[in-house]
Amino acid sequence: MDFLTVSATTLAVVVLLMVLTAIWSRVVGRVSVIDVTWGSAFVVVAVVCALFAGDWRSWLLVALTGVWGGRLAWHILKRSHGAGEDPRYEELLDGGGFGTAVRKVFLVQGLAIWLISLPLQAAAVVDVWAVWIVGLGVVVWAVGLYFEVVGDAQLAAYKARPKGEKPPVMDQGLWGWTRHPNYFGDACLWWGLWLVGGLASGWLPGLLTVVAPIAMTFFIRNVTGAKLLEKTMSTRPGWDEYAARVPLFFPRPPRRGRVADL
Known part of the structure; x- marks a missing residue:
């Protein structure tokens, strides 16, 4: 075909x-x-x-x-x-x-x-060129699914707490590593799918299709996802302090102090 x-x-x-x-x-x-x-x-x-x-x-x-x-x-x-x-x-x-x-x-x-x-x-x-890249892609996909599922579960638990018992901004669990674990998970999922379907087909198909995960990452970080959502979230009390210490997108272990907006 x-x-x-x-x-x-x-x-x-x-x-x-x-x-x-x-x-x-x-x-x-x-x-x-x-x-x-x-x-x-x-x-x-x-x-x-x-x-x-x-x-x-x-x-x-x-x-x-x-x-x-x-x-x-x-x-x-x-x-x-x-x-x-x-x-x-x-x-x-x-x-x-x-x-x-x-x-x-x-x-x-x-x-x-x-x-x-x-x-x-x-x-x-195109036939499979490298099976090990398929395996790597599945691993990257699984990391993305973990961030999505666990991040959503943690957010649901936060929302279920009585109003007087929860902080104004969710900053626990994965939400202390990145302000948008679900969107970061989306990006990982599509980098994994690119590895399985694109790069595992060969270097040329990989290069010709790498625009897919790049576009997905760009959209969910800068256009329809994280940054657009933050326009409403940023009005919450305590948001500025949270945003100063937790990266926008790419996760890193929690720490005190101001960080770059990654």
């Missing part, structure tokens, strides 16, 4: 998913439903690629992507049930209508999904 066929097919699938999501957003009146599609779309793309390839690595990628994407979609679906629009999207749209949402959200995220799925597409058309 040639890459152009796989690439064109996955692009068509992503376009269809974005159209369906845009319709869904009109029905419920919330652009933030795209966050549910975000994780689910990668799972669908992984399945399409595996159907083309039919080998063990592509189905491994389905499993790895499915754990991440399925968990993310379900988590966001539960969290957003009955809620209004996400403040991040309200700020991004700045009062614009459906056309603005199509241009700034659905088009951008659709293209991002297709671009970031390049390692999955490469694995569908």
Whole structure:
């Protein structure tokens, strides 16, 4: 199977998913439903690629992507049930209508999904070059999943505490290592998937697809994730002291004193 066929097919699938999501957003009146599609779309793309390839690595990628994407979609679906629009999207749209949402959200995220799925597409058309890199990728992916699962569990426990018994800012556990363990975990997951699907296919496929984890890391750190969320979080009491000693993204052991914003 040639890459152009796989690439064109996955692009068509992503376009269809974005159209369906845009319709869904009109029905419920919330652009933030795209966050549910975000994780689910990668799972669908992984399945399409595996159907083309039919080998063990592509189905491994389905499993790895499915754990991440399925968990993310379900988590966001539960969290957003009955809620209004996400403040991040309200700020991004700045009062614009459906056309603005199509241009700034659905088009951008659709293209991002297709671009970031390049390692999955490469694995569908190129045989495994180095099995040990597949193993390394699974390890990196597992580190990312740990940061996501443990970070979310710690945050849920913090939120469940009575208001008078918890500090104004969550700074325990992984949240004392990085202000956004879940977003850092996302980045690790996709660097792992790139190792499994991209670099394990050879140096050239690895170089041609490394844009995927770079783009994912950039988006979740600087655009739709950490920095955008901090615009609202930074108004909390005690935030400035917390931000002065805990890195924005890349974790490091807790310590006192001011640190660089990594």
